[in-house]
Amino acid sequence: MLNLEESLPREILRTNKSGAYHCTTIVDCNTRKYHGLLVIPVPELDEENHVLLSSLDETVIQHGAEFNLGLHKYQGNNFSPKGHKYIREFDCEKVPVTTYRVGGVLLTKEKVFVHHENRILIRYTLVEAHSATKLRLRPFLAFRSVRQYTHENNEVNKEYQVVENGIKTCMYPGYPELFMQVNKKNEFHFEPDWYRGIEYPKEQERGYDFNEDLYVPGFFEVDIKKGESVVFSAGISDVSTNKLKQIFQHEVNDRTPRDSFYHCLKNSAHQFHNKQGDCHYILAGYPWFKCRARDLFVSLPGLTLAIDEPEEFEDVMETAQKTLRCYMNNIPVDCKIYELDDPDVLLWAVWALQQYAKETTREKCRIKYGDLLLEIIDFIRKGKHNNLFLHENGLLYTHGANKPVTWMNSTIDGHPVIPRTGYVVEVNALWYNALRFVADMLREDENPSLADTLDALAQKTAVSFVETFRNEYGYLLDFVDGNMMDWSVRPNMIFTVAFDYSPLDKIQKKQVLDIVTKELLTPKGLRSLSPKSVGYNPNYVGIQRERDSAYHQGTAWPWLMGFYMEAYLKIYKISGISFVERQLIGFEDEMTNHCIGSLPELFDGNPPFKGRGAVSFAMNVAEMLRILKLLSKYNF
Structure with missing residues (x-):
């Protein structure tokens, strides 16, 4: 996991059996334009799939110190923020589970794609912690076809509306609204910005254009206690957040272990x-x-x-x-x-x-x-x-x-x-x-x-x-x-x-x-x-x-x-x-x-x-x- 030459060529794929999927590398660094956390068909626009939510950077905060677990490739073969160095284990026998160790903090991240629904769920569990801990979640949005790239522009709609324990937003006309919600009370900090020059080496290898800019509307911050699980949902409809844990567990129980x-x-x-x-x-x-x-x-x-x-x-x-x-x-x-x-x-x-x-x-x-x-x-x-x-x-x-x-x-x-x-x-x-x-x-x-x-x-x-x-x-x-x-x-x-x-x-x-x-x-x-x-x-x-x-x-x-x-x-x-x-x-x-x-x-x-x-x-x-x-x- 720490050696990117070993981990970046390995990918995971999860689908909803209705055309939508989640695909990325095992260290959550997107290396293809087709990668994304939430990639769905938008039949109102065309017959292609579209990347709505490209990735989600997690930051663990303790005593004011921030440890960013994300990973992106930028120009000049630079990787940032190098969150893979905190990974201690990766398992995908039933669902993809990444275990991070940051000092005295042990955090697990599990992902499921809900069957026959355009929704991905991510469950964070704080296994160990010796002091008060916050979790910051920073979504990277694309709102584009898998065949294209998005770049910084003035056409993007930066408006958002508050929904139950989250927000909804839509970057461009014709797209469905993206609902991002957490299963407990949190704070959304509106800090719109573009992250420029993100590169996809698999596209470069195949002789295509390979860089884009991704839009970040801000970030969510939520307190998390030792032993507690927090569930993040991204989908094209709102969800009752008090049911997110139950939905997540139901989806996990429905999976066949990849044990052979x-x-x-x-x-x-x-x-x-x-x-x-x-x-x-x-x-x-x-x-x-x-x-x-x-x-x-x-x-x-x-x-x-x-x-x-x-x-x-x-x-x-x-x-x-x-x-x-x-x-x-x-x-x-x-x-x-x-x-x-x-x-x-x-x-x-x-x-x-x-x-x-x-x-x-x-x-x-x-x-x-x-x-x-x-x-x-x-x-x-x-x-x-x-x-x-x-x-x-x-x-x-x-x-x-x-x-x-x-x-x-x-x-x-x-x-x-x-x-x-x-x-x-x-x-x-x-x-x-x-x-x-x-x-x-x-x-x-x-x-x-x-x-x-x-x-x-x-x-x-x-x-x-x-x-x-x-x-x-x-x-x-x-x-x-x-x-x-x-x-x-x-x-x-x-x-x-x-x-x-x-x-x-x-x-x-x-x-x-x-x-x-x-x-x-x-x-x-x-x-x-x-x-x-x-x-x-x-x-x-x-x-x-x-x-x-x-x-x-x-x-x-x-x-x-x-x-x-x-x-x-x-x-x-x-x-x-x-x-x-x-x-x-x-x-x-x-x-x-x-x-x-x-x-x-x-x-x-x-x-x-x-x-x-x-x-x-x-x-x-x-x-x-x-x-x-x-x-x-x-x-x-």
């Missing part, structure tokens, strides 16, 4: 849920991702079924099903699921429902989602998708030269870095898997005629798949467009081995698995490109353009590891368990790094395999949970 790899992932899984009115989404990651269709369907089984929450799966699918039907029937969509028209999205939706059938029963899946599955297959077979064409050979063709069409979607100057176009390997693996799955369900539903039709199409697809993608070296081409073939060794072929229905025979599957193991496997996921392939670029660093060029050119992705381990177990069965368990150790080690208790978006493809990108990524967490569930079945 599984519980860390389970807690992280819950953070991606985003309930807005009647709609239930899965966010692709924090702190900047929205709900993306592909990510939703890939991560949904792991985030719900793998932790025995099928009702959550059904709730999300209710929103997703409505959205898919609107898309297929060309009806305007009012739900905020993005990138629905990517050609593989419908096929990933079928895969997600296939996992539901395996975790519940096929009959239940057929009753709830049978019609949707038929509609998806029919939509594709009849060529209604504007960029997915079923050819005579049974394969699906898509145009991807000018616009990314798969998860490998990075662009530079509007053009795909990897223009995967034509017959794409995982799109057709998904298609074959979908045809066989739906055909089997139809046969159980006593509809043999349509089942036979789909099986015949699947058979044609299987023959063409092997002829088109399999090469003489035993691995699969990444995409094929006429005479143009991509011989790069990429991880997308692993899906063909992992899916329940595959056009490959057992020997062919093992050959694919072997080359993926040999060239793409790392302790942190599968590389997106083999080091032996042209263009290998394993380090996701530098300015935006440099990072975009490396995004899928050798970086390692944990979510792919889920399908790799599933494929490994399919080939080696019980004898593969110990190998898979060893692979999981590399991810368990990450629970105390990066975002504590979660997995970052990607890792560098070369040692030391440093975590990069978004601090918490839904597909990565989901696939680890899905593999843990799969392992438990093998070990049963």
Whole structure:
């Protein structure tokens, strides 16, 4: 905690499951423009999140001496007021708890984000003190989008109104009022000022602007006695302050301890849920991702079924099903699921429902989602998708030269870095898997005629798949467009081995698995490109353009590891368990790094395999949970 090189890269994330979050480093020094104590969506303004309360500096006062526990980075690599030097312990097993020692004072600080409410609560407890003690709380306000910065200006509204044991204020029109209250009588001292030149090193590292000014309206002062707890609340509505202790304790009791790899992932899984009115989404990651269709369907089984929450799966699918039907029937969509028209999205939706059938029963899946599955297959077979064409050979063709069409979607100057176009390997693996799955369900539903039709199409697809993608070296081409073939060794072929229905025979599957193991496997996921392939670029660093060029050119992705381990177990069965368990150790080690208790978006493809990108990524967490569930079945 005292060594900022060790503590600043470690972050904590807490969400309210409705789009708002709190994110910062474990020493409460913000290092990203996305960091803040209270970051919430403001739909009246735009679709971005907005930082209202950036941070809160605490000062312990005894005998007139002041000890400021805050920490900010300023120009010239200066940190002030260096409150981290008073930290004695940090624990986040249940909620983040920081213990400070200042002379004879021992103070703990605990934080919770109230579920489904835009409110953060901070509880201060004076564990030890030998004389009268005051606590001063100084809020740093931003009132800006996570994509922008605030700077000293004359437009800021400095007015505030007194509310029960606190104040409310709003810096700019269009924003909700921010209520800051304490659970006991206190004094608010109005001393408006700007703190200038606060820097965010993570943004500097990523090649963006990295400094801003934050507005401080004043500070609260409250007496605190030995053994007493004081609760501070920041939210967009007032709260009865005599209930703050009770609310805080209720939220603590509702938390699952992060006392194991599984519980860390389970807690992280819950953070991606985003309930807005009647709609239930899965966010692709924090702190900047929205709900993306592909990510939703890939991560949904792991985030719900793998932790025995099928009702959550059904709730999300209710929103997703409505959205898919609107898309297929060309009806305007009012739900905020993005990138629905990517050609593989419908096929990933079928895969997600296939996992539901395996975790519940096929009959239940057929009753709830049978019609949707038929509609998806029919939509594709009849060529209604504007960029997915079923050819005579049974394969699906898509145009991807000018616009990314798969998860490998990075662009530079509007053009795909990897223009995967034509017959794409995982799109057709998904298609074959979908045809066989739906055909089997139809046969159980006593509809043999349509089942036979789909099986015949699947058979044609299987023959063409092997002829088109399999090469003489035993691995699969990444995409094929006429005479143009991509011989790069990429991880997308692993899906063909992992899916329940595959056009490959057992020997062919093992050959694919072997080359993926040999060239793409790392302790942190599968590389997106083999080091032996042209263009290998394993380090996701530098300015935006440099990072975009490396995004899928050798970086390692944990979510792919889920399908790799599933494929490994399919080939080696019980004898593969110990190998898979060893692979999981590399991810368990990450629970105390990066975002504590979660997995970052990607890792560098070369040692030391440093975590990069978004601090918490839904597909990565989901696939680890899905593999843990799969392992438990093998070990049963």
